[in-house]
Amino acid sequence: xxxxxxxxxxxxxxxxxxxxxxxxxxxxxxxxxxxxxxxxxxxxxxxxxxxxxxxxxxxxxxxxxxxxxxxxxxxxxxxxxxxxxxxxxxxxxxxxxxxxxxxxxxxxxxxxxxxxxxxxxxxxxxxxxxxxxxxxxxxxxxxxxxxxxxxxxxxxxxxxxxxxxxxxxxxxxxxxxxxxxxxxxxxxxxxxxxxxxxxxxxxxxxxxxxxxxxxxxxxxxxxxxxxxxxxxxxx
Numbered sequence: 581x582x583x584x585x586x587x588x589x590x591x592x593x594x595x596x597x598x599x600x601x602x603x604x605x606x607x608x609x610x611x612x613x614x615x616x617x618x619x620x621x622x623x624x625x626x627x628x629x630x631x632x633x634x635x636x637x638x639x640x641x642x643x644x645x646x647x648x649x650x651x652x653x654x655x656x657x658x659x660x661x662x663x664x665x666x667x668x669x670x671x672x673x674x675x676x677x678x679x680x681x682x683x684x685x686x687x688x689x690x691x692x693x694x695x696x697x698x699x700x701x702x703x704x705x706x707x708x709x710x711x712x713x714x715x716x717x718x719x720x721x722x723x724x725x726x727x728x729x730x731x732x733x734x735x736x737x738x739x740x741x742x743x744x745x746x747x748x749x750x751x752x753x754x755x756x757x758x759x760x761x762x763x764x765x766x767x768x769x770x771x772x773x774x775x776x777x778x779x780x781x782x783x784x785x786x787x788x789x790x791x792x793x794x795x796x797x798x799x800x801x802x803x804x805x806x807x808x809x810x811x812x813x814x815x
Contacts, residue, residue, distance in 0.1 A: 645779055646799035649731050650689035653801045659810035663688045663802050666815060670725045670800070677717040680710055689801035692718070696736075696752065696794035705751035707759055715756060718798070719763030727806035731771045731799040732757045737790035738777040750774025756796050769803070 654660055664687075671690050675683045682693040699711040707715070722730065734753030736745040750773070757772045782789035802810065809815045 646691050646731055646733055646797040647686050649799050650691060650801045651687045653729075654688045655802065655807050655810060657811075658813065659807065660688050662810045662813065662815055663806065666725065666806075667800075670721055673724075674718065674721055677721070678714050680714045681718075686799075687801075689799060692798040692800070694756070694796040694798070695791070696796060697791065699756070699796060700752060703748070705748065705755045707755055711756075712759060715759045716763055719760045719765050722760065722765045722769075722800070723763075727803050727809075728769065728800050729771070729803045730757075730760075730765075730769050731773070731797075732760075733772075733779075733797045733799075734774040735779055735781075735793060735795050735797065736777050737793040738780070738784040739790065742776055745776035746774055748774070749776045753796055756798070 655663060664685075667685060667688060667690055671683055671685045674681075674690065674692065678692070680694070680698045684691045684693075694711070694714070698714075699707060701708070722728065732753045734749030734751070734756075736749050738745075753772045753774050757767075757770045761767045761770070777784070777793065780789070780793045781795075782792035784790055784793060806815065
């Protein structure tokens, strides 16, 4: 309850100040849609990394999820806007090349969700040929856009026991990380975790929900080198 209360208080503050900023913007310019980069710059300017860290903990919980990790690592302000533009380009390329994955822009980073059914056979951590092709595309983009950290998380539904699900989710996340690294991506950029069935995103009482919960998530966000360059305006 305390986390939920903190989230709503912070969200209310952001919305209140953000609304004033948007109104000021529309008074001096013609109306047009705001890009994710512009929105990220304003939100970052309001709270910067501190607000990002609070939101990351609220959304991700104490173990953090891919989305929470991205938000928690935010720079904010002008530097965050520069990182956002860089991530816009990277996400656009990933969406074009990776038909078997869901690519989302989140804050100053990118979240990729792989359906485990497309990556692995049932109860297996061996990558399918289709999965390998998608991960090759991911690796090429990671090499092209360096200076990022990568979190890979494995998740299962609640069928079976933790004794089965926890190591399976870890092996699957590690398989994705290992194959990406085999394509030439530096292993030092990766953090790999298996959460088993502990972080569902859908209702495990339905087949559709269980399918959604069986997944591998990848978070891509700026490392310290890129953050410092962005803050100096040199990227």
